[in-house]
Amino acid sequence: MFSYVFLLGRPGCGKSVVYQLLAGRIRREKLVDEVMRIDDFPVLKEIAEQDKEFKKHVRSEGGFTITDRSIYDDVLKEMNRRIKVLRRPGRLIFVEFSRSGYAQALKNFDHEVLGRSLIVYIYCPYEVCLERNIRRFKEGARNLDEHIVPRDLMEEYYRYDDYEELFLKSEDDLKKRAPAPIVVIRNDAEGLEKLKREVEKVVLALKTSSN
Numbered sequence: 001m002f003s004y005v006f007l008l009g010r011p012g013c014g015k016s017v018v019y020q021l022l023a024g025r026i027r028r029e030k031l032v033d034e035v036m037r038i039d040d041f042p043v044l045k046e047i048a049e050q051d052k053e054f055k056k057h058v059r060s061e062g063g064f065t066i067t068d069r070s071i072y073d074d075v076l077k078e079m080n081r082r083i084k085v086l087r088r089p090g091r092l093i094f095v096e097f098s099r100s101g102y103a104q105a106l107k108n109f110d111h112e113v114l115g116r117s118l119i120v121y122i123y124c125p126y127e128v129c130l131e132r133n134i135r136r137f138k139e140g141a142r143n144l145d146e147h148i149v150p151r152d153l154m155e156e157y158y159r160y161d162d163y164e165e166l167f168l169k170s171e172d173d174l175k176k177r178a179p180a181p182i183v184v185i186r187n188d189a190e191g192l193e194k195l196k197r198e199v200e201k202v203v204l205a206l207k208t209s210s211n
Contacts (some may be wrong), residue, residue, distance in 0.1 A: 001032060001210040002118045005086050005202075006106075006180075007096040009122030010127030010158040011149040012136075014187040018122055021192075021199045026092065029076050031206055033090030037081060040097035044075045072099065076108035084113060092206075095117065102163045105180050118209070119182040120176075120202050121163050128188055130154055181205065 006020075007015045023035045043210075048064050048071070056068035066072070067109045076097065083093050099105040102121075106114065133149055149158070166174040167184055175182055183205050185198035 001092070001118035002206065003091070004083060004113060005092060005094045005206075006117055006119045007094055007122065008098070008102055008119060008163065009124060009187075010098050010126065010129050010161060010164075011134035011154065013098075013122040013124035015098075015122060017192070017195065018185070018199060018202075021196060022094075022136070022202055023197070025203055026206070030192075031072070031210065032092040032161040032163060033110055034088070035092050035094070036134065037094040037096060038079055038086075041145055043078055043082075044071070047078065047132055048069060070092055072105070073108050076077060080113055082111045087116075098158065100157050100161045101161050102161065103177065106172050109204050114157065114180045118202070119178055121167065121182060121184045122187050123184055124187045126154075126159050129158070129168070169195070181209075 007019060009015055019037055023037075026032060026035050044066075051057055051071075052068075056071040056074075057064045057066050058066075079095060079097075083095060086093055086172070097105070106119075109117075130151070133154060135152070141158075163174060163178075168176065171184055174184065183201050185195070185201055187195050187198065189195075
């Protein structure tokens, strides 16, 4: 069984919903003893708060703005350290984050981690993710899972990502280039029925790995 499942995809693609669906299935079918999740946003907040000299961020209304994007690598390196400490037999750890370049981002995780990992890339077109993010803004974020990404950051940083580009050209090429086994699921429709069917791909991969 894998020790880690990476949930990747731009803001608004549905990572948190996918986690909830997967965690529910895994617990009901007792595929592992324990499921937990680590999301990069709380780690980003911690690291930004430690940046007392404001070298990599500035305060802004309602939160903060990143001025040096190397902090995103700092966050992933810290997540790599934490999940290695958290690993236990029978525990499955979900690792959740969004980036524009996943090939580079995943280099922040060492071979020990990637060798025990399944990557789940959630494909959702930019326009759909943007609309969902705008809806969050209008309705108000209710928790950290619904933190709002400013529209200018969505446009500048998240409009394109390398895994989406590879996937749309050839899913086989994406699988060959990924640093760990990868499953691509689509969440480009409203409602949960299609997504539940897509999530079955991940459940199958988890079951196969345990045999």
